[in-house]
Amino acid sequence: MSLQDCAEALRAHDPDRFGICLLAPAGARPKLMTLYALNLELARAPLASAEPLIAEMRLQWWIERLEDIGAGKPQAHELLTPLAEAWGPRAAAFAVLAEARRRDAAREPLDGPDAVAAYVRDTAVPLTVFAAEALAGTAGGFAPPDPRGVFSKRRNTGAARVIAAQAEGVGLAHWLAALPALQGLGLGLWDPSAEALGRIADQAGARLAEAKAQRRHMPRRLAPALFPGAGIRAVLQAAPRGIEALAGVAPSEFRRRLALGGFALTQRWWR
Structure with a gap:
């Protein structure tokens, strides 16, 4: 997922935040777009399966990848790669956003x-x-x-x-x-x-x-x-x-x- 892909995902599923990205200074857009695109993925992750254990495993995968970014491990992923480029090790802090979604997995x-x-x-x-x-x-x-x-x-x-x-x-x-x-x-x-x-x-x-x-x-x-x-x-x-x-x-x-x-x-x- 390039920045353009992030933008298209936001345009389709989070139009208010897409608009904010367009209004933001150019230097802040990569961080905002990747952050908001990540938020979309984390909101979807626990809903991807009706089985709570599988849904929670999806969230855990995101948490571990964010921790990998914090440890400096290279990412080959359509969203994680631009996220790591925009935020660097700071992206590891976004694990709190995934942790907060764990209760959603239980439905x-x-x-x-x-x-x-x-x-x-x-x-x-x-x-x-x-x-x-x-x-x-x-x-x-x-x-x-x-x-x-x-x-x-x-x-x-x-x-x-x-x-x-x-x-x-x-x-x-x-x-x-x-x-x-x-x-x-x-x-x-x-x-x-x-x-x-x-x-x-x-x-x-x-x-x-x-x-x-x-x-x-x-x-x-x-x-x-x-x-x-x-x-x-x-x-x-x-x-x-x-x-x-x-x-x-x-x-x-x-x-x-x-x-x-x-x-x-x-x-x-x-x-």
């Missing part, structure tokens, strides 16, 4: 809003932090994530707090938007009641508001990592009405492009 629903928030903190938040690192480049003012836990007190700068809050809020909203499909895969909620969905939406709104209130701490060059895409507001408004309401709020392609165009002009990532 077990989440046990309530707190479990959903924990899942998002383990998946969407570190992905966003790594994207911010790609955008930061060699510039100062932003501490890269700790691969053992993404954030530590020593590294928890003002920008990192904003990123964590925005990423969790956006991640919760995206999880809600995907819930009708996730429920059919066994990855939704044991109790997908309107009350539970409303609590998740409330938490998402609170985290987005927190990020907005602290936006002055966010360097402008990192803003693309926080772009929420289109339709966040509609998702959060629909969630308290139940899963059926969520099924009808997917934004149109026009709305997606309009949101991306607005961000390109204003760099306004907050809700």
Whole structure:
């Protein structure tokens, strides 16, 4: 998978992040494209088999290859080769993204809003932090994530707090938007009641508001990592009405492009 292949995969399956890659500085694009393409593969890996053991073995394969990159071992793989070229040994830290997907291999629903928030903190938040690192480049003012836990007190700068809050809020909203499909895969909620969905939406709104209130701490060059895409507001408004309401709020392609165009002009990532 060349960078062009990564771009085509993102265009087809993750159009919001594809758009962000196009808006990012040229020097950051290889890192962003390979990171987001890896995220796609890791999300698919546990769903490739209905047998939990086989699904987990697929994730373990990715973890071991990422560790190999960290050890300097050459890669002959369509995605891992450009990933290693873009990130070097730092790519080993992405194993945290694969580890977070292990529970998906079991195809077990989440046990309530707190479990959903924990899942998002383990998946969407570190992905966003790594994207911010790609955008930061060699510039100062932003501490890269700790691969053992993404954030530590020593590294928890003002920008990192904003990123964590925005990423969790956006991640919760995206999880809600995907819930009708996730429920059919066994990855939704044991109790997908309107009350539970409303609590998740409330938490998402609170985290987005927190990020907005602290936006002055966010360097402008990192803003693309926080772009929420289109339709966040509609998702959060629909969630308290139940899963059926969520099924009808997917934004149109026009709305997606309009949101991306607005961000390109204003760099306004907050809700």
